[in-house]
Amino acid sequence: MILVFSKSGDPSTLDVMRWIHHLSPARVVRINADEEYHVELTFADDDFLVRVNDDEFRLAEVSSAWLRKGGFWFKGLFPAITAQGRPALTRHLSQMLERENRTLRDHFHYVLRKRCAVLGSAHGSTPNKLVVLEHARELGLSIPPFSVSNLRSHAQSLAESDRGHVTKAMSDGLYLFDTTESKTGYFTYTEALGPQSLEDVGTRLAPSFYQQYVEKAFELRIFFLDDQFRAGAIFSQNDEKTKVDYRKYNNERPNRVIPFRLPQEIEHKLSLLARRLDLNTGSFDMIVDRRGEYYLLEVNPVGQFGPLSEKCNMAIERMIAERLIANER
Amino acid sequence: MDAKSLLRDCLDRYVFLNPDCVPVEGYAASAVYDLTRGLISTFPSAYFPFFELFRARRLREIVDALAPEERDDFVEFLDFLMEHEYVAVVDDAASFPEISQSWDAPCKIHNAIVDVRERHHDYRKIIAELDALGCQHLQVRGYSKLFGLTELAELARLCRDSSIQTLEAVLAHDPAVRDDDYVAVVSANRIIASLVVHSADGDRQLVVDYGARGAAAGLVTMEIQLTVKPLESHLDCGHIARRQLLPPSTQTFNELHHFNGCLNRKLSIDEGGEVRNCPTMRGSFGDHRAVSLADVVSREDFRRVWRARNDEIQVCRDCPYRYACTGCRALLEDPDAGDSKPLKCGYDPYTDSWTDWRARPNAAATLTRYQARVHLPILQ
Numbered sequence: 043m044i045l046v047f048s049k050s051g052d053p054s055t056l057d058v059m060r061w062i063h064h065l066s067p068a069r070v071v072r073i074n075a076d077e078e079y080h081v082e083l084t085f086a087d088d089d090f091l092v093r094v095n096d097d098e099f100r101l102a103e104v105s106s107a108w109l110r111k112g113g114f115w116f117k118g119l120f121p122a123i124t125a126q127g128r129p130a131l132t133r134h135l136s137q138m139l140e141r142e143n144r145t146l147r148d149h150f151h152y153v154l155r156k157r158c159a160v161l162g163s164a165h166g167s168t169p170n171k172l173v174v175l176e177h178a179r180e181l182g183l184s185i186p187p188f189s190v191s192n193l194r195s196h197a198q199s200l201a202e203s204d205r206g207h208v209t210k211a212m213s214d215g216l217y218l219f220d221t222t223e224s225k226t227g228y229f230t231y232t233e234a235l236g237p238q239s240l241e242d243v244g245t246r247l248a249p250s251f252y253q254q255y256v257e258k259a260f261e262l263r264i265f266f267l268d269d270q271f272r273a274g275a276i277f278s279q280n281d282e283k284t285k286v287d288y289r290k291y292n293n294e295r296p297n298r299v300i301p302f303r304l305p306q307e308i309e310h311k312l313s314l315l316a317r318r319l320d321l322n323t324g325s326f327d328m329i330v331d332r333r334g335e336y337y338l339l340e341v342n343p344v345g346q347f348g349p350l351s352e353k354c355n356m357a358i359e360r361m362i363a364e365r366l367i368a369n370e371r
Numbered sequence: 372m373d374a375k376s377l378l379r380d381c382l383d384r385y386v387f388l389n390p391d392c393v394p395v396e397g398y399a400a401s402a403v404y405d406l407t408r409g410l411i412s413t414f415p416s417a418y419f420p421f422f423e424l425f426r427a428r429r430l431r432e433i434v435d436a437l438a439p440e441e442r443d444d445f446v447e448f449l450d451f452l453m454e455h456e457y458v459a460v461v462d463d464a465a466s467f468p469e470i471s472q473s474w475d476a477p478c479k480i481h482n483a484i485v486d487v488r489e490r491h492h493d494y495r496k497i498i499a500e501l502d503a504l505g506c507q508h509l510q511v512r513g514y515s516k517l518f519g520l521t522e523l524a525e526l527a528r529l530c531r532d533s534s535i536q537t538l539e540a541v542l543a544h545d546p547a548v549r550d551d552d553y554v555a556v557v558s559a560n561r562i563i564a565s566l567v568v569h570s571a572d573g574d575r576q577l578v579v580d581y582g583a584r585g586a587a588a589g590l591v592t593m594e595i596q597l598t599v600k601p602l603e604s605h606l607d608c609g610h611i612a613r614r615q616l617l618p619p620s621t622q623t624f625n626e627l628h629h630f631n632g633c634l635n636r637k638l639s640i641d642e643g644g645e646v647r648n649c650p651t652m653r654g655s656f657g658d659h660r661a662v663s664l665a666d667v668v669s670r671e672d673f674r675r676v677w678r679a680r681n682d683e684i685q686v687c688r689d690c691p692y693r694y695a696c697t698g699c700r701a702l703l704e705d706p707d708a709g710d711s712k713p714l715k716c717g718y719d720p721y722t723d724s725w726t727d728w729r730a731r732p733n734a735a736a737t738l739t740r741y742q743a744r745v746h747l748p749i750l751q
Contacts, residue, residue, distance in 0.1 A: 060477035060534070064505055275467065277459075295456070298407050300390045303466050353391065353407060355471045355621045363477075 043103045044366050046072040047162075048110040054348045054359065055110050061363030068105075068370045071097045075112025081119060090153060092116075101157055105369040108362070109162030111344055116150070119143065159369050161267075161323055161362070163343040169319050171212055171340055172251075177318050178338045183311050185338050188253040194245045197252065200235060206255035207235040256337055262302060262328040265347045265358055266316060267365060271309050272347075272356045275302040275330075299353045308336050315341070323362075325350075372460075374449035381460045382431040386449075390469050392457040393624065394422045397691030399723035403457055404694065406470070409618030412455060413691055413723070418448045425458075474625040478505030478534070479668055481636035485511045486605060486650045487518040488642040493660050494526055497640060500664040502533035506638075510539040514602060514642065519545050520556050527560035537564035541602055544571040553595050554579055564593070571597040605641070605650040606741060609699035611716040613725060616695040624694050631679040632697035638664060648676050651701035653744075676700055686712040690720040702741055704731075714738065 044062060048055040055072070062070055073079070073094050082093040090101040094116075120139040125131040154160055163169075175185050190212065191197065200207045210232040233239070235252060261276040277298045304312075312326055315338075325345035329337050351358035377386075388394070391406040400413040424433050437445055452458045461467075483506050485497065501509065511518065511526060523540050530538055540563060557563050557579045577595040580588050617623045617632065626635065639647045645655040646667050656667040667673050679700050681693035685708070690696070698713050705711035714737055717728045728734055 056536075057477070060505060060507075063534075064477035064479075296407055298389055298391055298456075301468050301470055303468055353621055355473070355625060357471075357473075357475075360475075360477070 043069045043071065043099055043105060044370070045099075045104050045107040045158075046070060046110060047108065047112055048072060048074055049076045049112050050074040052111055054346065057348065057359040058108070058110075058362045058366070061360045062367055065360075065363060066367040066370060068367050071099060075117070079117075081116045083116060083119065085149070088153070090150065101153060104154070104158045105371065106159045106161065106366045107154055108366055109160065116147075119146070159365075161365060163321055163324070168214060168343060169321070169341060174315075174319065174341055175338070177315055181311050181314050181318070183308075183315065183338045184335055186254045186256050188251065190249055190251050192246055192249040194240060194243055194247060197235065197240055197243075197247070197250065200252050201237055201240065207252050208232050208255050209235050209239070209250055209252050212249075212251045256329055256331050258329040259332045259334075260330055262304075262326075262330065262336075263299070263350050264304065264312065264326040264328060265324075265345075265350060265356075266312065266326065267323045267358075267361055269313055270361065271304055271312070272350070272354070272358060272361075273302040273304045274299045274350045274354045274356075299350060301354045301356070305336075312338075372453065374446045374453060377449060377453070377460060378430070378434065378446070382434065383429055384460045384462055385429055385464060386425040386433075386452075387459045387461040387464045387467070388422060388425060388452075389457060389459065390467060391621070392455075394419065395691050395694060397693075397723075398689040398720040400691050400720070402691035403452075403455070404619040404624055405455065405457070406619050406621045406624055409620060410455075411616070411619060411692070411695055412451075414448065414451060418444075421445075421448065430460075470621055472625050472628060474622070474629050476636065478507060478636065479665075480504040480506045480638050482506065482508040482510070483637065484639040484650060485509065486514070486640065486642040487511065487522075488514040489517065490644070491517070491522075492640055492644050494529055497659060497664070498526075498529045498533055498535070501535065501638070504638075504665060504668060505534045507534060507536045508539070509535050509537070510541070512541045512602065512605075513543050514604065516543050516545045518542065520548050520552055523563070523566075524556050524560060527556075527562050530562055535562070538562045539565040541567045541569060543602070544568050544597065546572070550575075550577050550597075553577055557593070557595060558582075566595045568595065568597045569600055569602040571599055574598055606702070606738070608649075608651060609702045609713060609715045611696060611699065611713055611718070611728075615697075616692055617697065619695050627681065627694040627696075629680065630677050631700060632681075634679065634700055635677040638668065648673065649701055651699075652676070653701075684710050684712055686720060690718060692718065702738075704734075704737065706737060706740060714741075 046055060046059065059070055059072065062068060071094070079095045080093075082091075084091045092099055092101070120143055123132065123135045123139065125135065172188075172190070175188060178185050189196070189200075234255065262273055263276060264271055264273040266272075277300075308328075315326075316322070316324070319341065321341065321343050324341055324343040325347060326341050327339040329339060331337070347358045350356065393404045393406065395402045395404060396419050397413075397416060399416060401416045401419045402411050402413045404411055421433070434442075434445070449458075480501060483497075483501055485492065485494075498509075509530065511523070513519070513522075519542060523538075523542065527538055538560075553566065553568065554577050557566055558581060561581070575597045577597070578592060579595065580592045583591045623632065626632065630636075634648050634652075637649060639650045639652075640659050641647055641650040641655075644658050644660065646657055646659050646662060646664065647655055654672075656662065656670065656673055679698075681687040681690070681696060681698055684698070687693050687696070687698060699715065700713075702714040703711040704714050704716075714734065715728050717725050719726070
């Protein structure tokens with residue numbers, strides 16, 4: 043049996059599941075983190091007995107698990123507690139229940155990893171962007187120089203320097219489709235740092251991440267699964283709209299994404315970096331400058347590989363499906 | 372950058388054709404398929420050999436070999452390639468391999484058509500068996516009012532939790548159904564990706580926005596088309612004009628190198644309930660109530676037409692649009708020749724011209740021949 047943890051509406055999950063059904067008779071149980079469901083759960087004798095809605099399974103039956111999207115998937119196990127008129131106690135109790143929940147989750151993941159082949163990172167966590175950059179530097183991968191500061195004067199000196207700089211979130215950027223209230227989408231991007239960025243800013247601001255802007259020849263989106271790499275080059279430099287962040291798509295003349303052969307040395311270093319970060323799948327974002335220098339920007343353990351796979355005909359969905367059914371008996 | 376500056380500054384480099392821009396040679400005109408932008412542009416086939424030269428030689432060697440009178444044409448051709456951003460100039464193209472030409476899809480049947488006129492089919496059985504085959508898209512065509520809005524809503528319900536991702540419907544207009552009713556059913560069933568209502572009392576579009584507002588509405592809105600044109604029978608299908616060409620993508624472009632763009636992994640139930648490759652094709656594989664669709668799909672004689680590639684069809688093999696065209700294997704210009712080009716195609720690759728296929732000699736007579744052998748009498 044194959045266990046898939048995801049979110050509803052993730053197109054890549056659907057495509058991978060189609061391949062699993064096409065290639066194998068394996069039973070697949072999919073649990074979506076964003077959906078309401080009933081969970082029954084018993085842990086005994088080194089095994090979990092889990093029932094999610096109508097799907098019942100023992101962990102011993104699971105050959106592979108894919109942690110595609112989401113955090114902890116067994117929601118609503120601990121009911122919320124309110125001590126009437128005692129807010130401090132209520133707060134403390136809910137923190138305590140959260141710790142109970144986390145302990146159960148960590149144990150579930152421990153047993154899951156012990157028992158079966160797990161693809162994806164535990165608890166859907168994103169590695170710390172700044173730590174990733176430190177690791178990359180230690181392994182000899184170039185990174186654009188970065189700094190973090192809450193001083194206006196620091197930002198000011200960067201904005202006035204000869205070299206360009208960009209700023210973005212230290213964790214993940216804002217990415218929200220509000221389907222209930224405003225019914226609209228909210229996004230943040232990587233932005234160029236200019237004098238206008240500091241208008242109406244006091245001497246102190248929230249600690250902000252700055253990175254030197256690299257004049258790129260092209261960007262690389264690199265999917266990896268274990269030690270297999272699939273890279274695509276994105277020519278976003280010719281277009282003012284996508285120059286700083288290619289996600290600001292130009293719909294009339296979309297950027298070209300074409301297959302790219304990574305130098306072995308870069309592939310080897312990325313492989314080491316993935317191992318250090320304990321990731322067996324994900325996507326690296328890199329840029330190549332006009333002199334042919336490679337820079338690592340970040341790694342995304344749960345990124346969208348669909349467009350890369352489709353445009354460059356890389357059959358990534360099939361690769362993942364084959365990896366997941368490989369342990370079926 | 373334009374061709375003039377290219378010829379001034381980059382003579383010792385290579386003109387590199389982006390791998391997502393693929394040249395396709397035709398008889399009079401050839402084409403470049405832009406797989407990222409979904410566009411095709413054509414140029415006189417005399418220029419086609421340049422693509423071979425670009426791969427093998429630096430720009431200087433190509434230019435030096437040109438006769439003086441060829442030079443202006445070459446500059447014009449380079450401008451055409453650069454204007455569409457088909458080419459870049461590189462020192463070494465070794466890091467950019469070609470896009471793989473293989474094609475496969477995670478399903479035994481990719482899409483299906485169900486025709487309804489005088490009697491209903493066993494929709495429950497059809498959907499269950501299509502689900503087992505991994506079918507992704509279903510089209511239902513109602514020639515009469517028998518298959519109406521209520522039936523469409525019920526079919527959408529049956530498709531829920533199946534492999535079917537999109538449901539397209541073509542229904543006959545029913546004066547008893549209000550425009551709001553069409554909108555309500557489509558709004559309640561996101562699986563309905565398209566709805567065309569034929570034989571209507573007037574042409575109009577009904578907008579369905581699923582309750583989205585602002586910029587998000589632009590992403591999800593769909594339109595229901597009402598048209599006064601009637602849909603009389605399955606013989607109304609198979610038209611090939613410019614607007615029927617598929618916007619090229621890596622997937623369709625590759626698929627059409629290996630398979631027939633219309634029939635590959637398709638299955639149909641005609642109005643009489645017979646299983647066919649398409650409702651207009653001869654050759655029934657039995658009544659859908661009596662046979663298992665999986666058994667039909669595994670039959671070699673059912674799958675044979677999937678491999679009818681445009682590369683192997685007369686005239687089509689010389690056409691620059693052959694990897695963007697689903698073609699038609701049911702209605703042929705010469706019904707007696709298995710590899711004849713489609714009857715309803717208006718393109719002539721030998722003169723690079725589009726005309727109305729009906730104006731061709733014998734077109735009307737051929738269509739009459741097809742009408743005479745329709746599997747069931749057409750009752751209005």
